[in-house]
Each structure stands twice: as structure tokens, then as C-alpha cells.
Amino acid sequence: MGLFDLFKKKKKSENRLQRSSSNPNSEHYIKEKQLILNDSNKSLEERNAAYLDIRQEEERRLNLAYDFNSIEGINRIPVPCREVNGSSSTGRVEYYLRGQCFARHWDSGNIELALACLKKAQELMYISDMIWKKDDFMRLVYYLRKAGKNQEADIEERKINSYFESKNELRDSFSQRLKSAKELHTDLVEITNSGICCAECAKYRHRIYSISGKDKRFPALPAQFNPKTFSYNHFCLSVWPFVYGVMEPSFECKDFIRYSNRPFVDDRTSEEINNYIKWQMAEQQKLERQEKLRQEAQENAERIEALRKEFLWIQKNLPDLCPKSLSGYSRMKNAKSKSYQKIIQEIHRLMNAEK
Numbered sequence: 001m002g003l004f005d006l007f008k009k010k011k012k013s014e015n016r017l018q019r020s021s022s023n024p025n026s027e028h029y030i031k032e033k034q035l036i037l038n039d040s041n042k043s044l045e046e047r048n049a050a051y052l053d054i055r056q057e058e059e060r061r062l063n064l065a066y067d068f069n070s071i072e073g074i075n076r077i078p079v080p081c082r083e084v085n086g087s088s089s090t091g092r093v094e095y096y097l098r099g100q101c102f103a104r105h106w107d108s109g110n111i112e113l114a115l116a117c118l119k120k121a122q123e124l125m126y127i128s129d130m131i132w133k134k135d136d137f138m139r140l141v142y143y144l145r146k147a148g149k150n151q152e153a154d155i156e157e158r159k160i161n162s163y164f165e166s167k168n169e170l171r172d173s174f175s176q177r178l179k180s181a182k183e184l185h186t187d188l189v190e191i192t193n194s195g196i197c198c199a200e201c202a203k204y205r206h207r208i209y210s211i212s213g214k215d216k217r218f219p220a221l222p223a224q225f226n227p228k229t230f231s232y233n234h235f236c237l238s239v240w241p242f243v244y245g246v247m248e249p250s251f252e253c254k255d256f257i258r259y260s261n262r263p264f265v266d267d268r269t270s271e272e273i274n275n276y277i278k279w280q281m282a283e284q285q286k287l288e289r290q291e292k293l294r295q296e297a298q299e300n301a302e303r304i305e306a307l308r309k310e311f312l313w314i315q316k317n318l319p320d321l322c323p324k325s326l327s328g329y330s331r332m333k334n335a336k337s338k339s340y341q342k343i344i345q346e347i348h349r350l351m352n353a354e355k
């Protein structure tokens, strides 16, 4: 078989794979396995096998959508990216990148590729609808240090700290509002959304909740909003005390008890969805701009440090030729002045003399 035939054959089999990715059977297959996984009457072995089958199918679909085996491929994954496994958390791109995919490359010694996976996962985690804990973020810092990239690790660590500091502010604001509710002798709060809203937060907005869970007319306040078990990490929602019979909810509906108990689903309008996507893009661009500025500042600092070392060396070894100050030296170097060229000549002379 000629080379061209081989190529054609390869293309054909790739096409077959492509076709099966858009195959509705894949969706059906996962749904069937999920039924087994969630069926408590099935044996543990059966459920475990179903879990592994789901993960395998999710992995296959991910690998059809993106190239996870080269640094270029990883870098090409857009942020935000296109999810290929629906709403499944284990099938998410960031979940796969930082888990299985990272481990496979790291264990086989492809350190740079493995780190590229973690870095991309981290970018996706910052804007994810899924809740990631600080420890999850620190994984990148840990492995950067393990790979000897301490400077990069420091930068990432600072970024993570400032991200979580603003999260604590969020917890404090929720905690403050619940305290106000207590002062108003009400067990009820309203969770509202005034600006942009993501798919996850949309499920919880525009409802009255019972803080204690004892007022059965309303759903209990989910644990993620409770200061003791706080894990909410978005900025879409806010909480307000609500006094029954005195206040009206800020959202519009006919019967707020019934409305508060509607199914917990993403009920955003297409306009709201578009607004959220636009906001997310703008946030990403903002982050990129900040990162670029930070990088420039760091490069500048490194350049000055290198210049200072040169200056100190000249001061010590060629005191007669050395200018009085670092800025003087910087100026003469930039202008490549005669005195600077003299210094260079002397350095060469010294180096040759050493040989």
C-alpha cells in the first residue's frame, strides 16, 4: 500500500470516529449507564462498571473535540470552552484536564505538557459554573514548585489568594444580611439577582427561602449560602431579609409561595443568556489585560535587576570607568555612548587577560 493510500485509510477511520461523536446513540448510551449508576437495587460492581463506562465515553467525546496530547492543542482550547458532555461535572473540560489528562502526562514524564493541562484547567476553573475549592486551585502551585518553577508558582499563588479574598467578602455580605434578618425577627430571606446571571445561579434566584428550613411554605436556604457551610463563589446573587405580610418580593410573580417552590432549573431568557456570555468574555479580556500588564511590570523589574548587577560589577572591577549612578549607567548603555563602548572594550580585555 502506498503512502497516499495509507493516508486515505487513516482519514476514513477518522471520519468514522467523527460521525460517531455526533451520534445520538452516545447520548443514549450515557443515559442508560446513568440509570444503572443511580439504581440502588443494582450491585456495587454493576454500578461501578457503569460509572467507568460513562467516564470512558465522556473521555472519548472530549478527545474528539480537542487535542489533549500536545502543548499547542491544549493552548488552542478556548476560554470559555465548548463543553461536549452536557451538564455532567466529570465530563467537563477542566475536570478532565486537571485530573486524568494531567496525571497521564505527568506520570509519563511530559512535565511541560502536564503543566499546560493544569494551567488551562485553572483558567477554566476561574470562570466555571462548578464550585472549585481553594485546595483545587493550589494544585497548580504545588506542581509548579515540584517542577522547579518557583517564580511562576508565586504568581499563581498570589492570584489565587486575591481571588479567594474577594470570595470571603462575599461570605461576609451574606452573613451580614442573615444577621439583619435575625434582628428583624424573620426566618425568611429573598435571594435575588439584579445584574448578569449564570446558568447555575439562575436556579436559585427570585425565591423566598426559610433560613432554618422550618417554614415549610418555602424551600430551605441551600447550604452553599449559609455562612457556616458557605461555598457560593459567584457574584450573580444577593440575599435580603424578607418579612412576611410586611414586604413584597422584589421579583414579579402572582403567588410568591408557589413561585418560590417552582422547579430548580435555569429559566433565563435568551437575552439574559447572551448578556451573561458577553459579560464572561469581557471579564476574560480584562483578566488577560491585567495579566499582560503584570507580565510587563515583572519583565521591567527583571531588566532593572540585571542592569543593577552589571553596574555593581563595573563599579567593583572598573571603578575608574564606572558612572556615578545606576541611572547614569542606564543612560550611557541606551545611548551606546563612547564611555560605554570603552567599558565594553575593557571588559573584553579583562576577559581575554583571564584566559
Ligand SMILES: [Zn+2]
Residues within 6 Å of the ligand: 197, 198, 199, 200, 201, 202, 234, 235, 236, 237
Ligand atoms: Zn452565577
